[in-house]
Amino acid sequence: MFNSQRAVAAILVLTCLPALVLAAGRDIQLERKTSAGRETAIRGFAEFDSSCRLRNVPRVNAVQPPEHGTLETRPGVVTVGANWVGDTHCEGTKLDGMFLYYKPADGYVGADRFVFEVDYMRGGRVRATVDIDVAPAR
Numbered sequence: 001m002f003n004s005q006r007a008v009a010a011i012l013v014l015t016c017l018p019a020l021v022l023a024a025g026r027d028i029q030l031e032r033k034t035s036a037g038r039e040t041a042i043r044g045f046a047e048f049d050s051s052c053r054l055r056n057v058p059r060v061n062a063v064q065p066p067e068h069g070t071l072e073t074r075p076g077v078v079t080v081g082a083n084w085v086g087d088t089h090c091e092g093t094k095l096d097g098m099f100l101y102y103k104p105a106d107g108y109v110g111a112d113r114f115v116f117e118v119d120y121m122r123g124g125r126v127r128a129t130v131d132i133d134v135a136p137a138r
Helices: none
Strands: 027-035 040-045 054-056 059-064 069-079 094-104 110-119 125-135
Touching (some): 027 040, 040 069, 040 125
16 A cells, blocks of 8 residues: 655655665656565655754655565654755754655565655655666575
């Protein structure tokens, strides 16, 4: 099941993931690795104001679902990372946000790809293409 929630605006934040950070209006490419049957976090999302307080949680939509797996969003605590749109004084702040997860289909090993968008209430949008490498189970 793919959940989505309404959101406000301009900054994506991440936690426990490589430090690639996004700004609204950008198209980006992500790569992730997992093993057969193992879920992996793709990215965490939240929007915050200039006082580092949560503004809202973005809406995440699958534009092109994966062929060999499923996507799911779940609430979670997101740690603010540095961003491309200026001030980083909120870096390290923890906010209630939304995480996107990918899980390969049972028994699947190989490459998979999907595209998702994150919509912000003020009209900003980020589109990301994600390439997943699913290795055999260990």
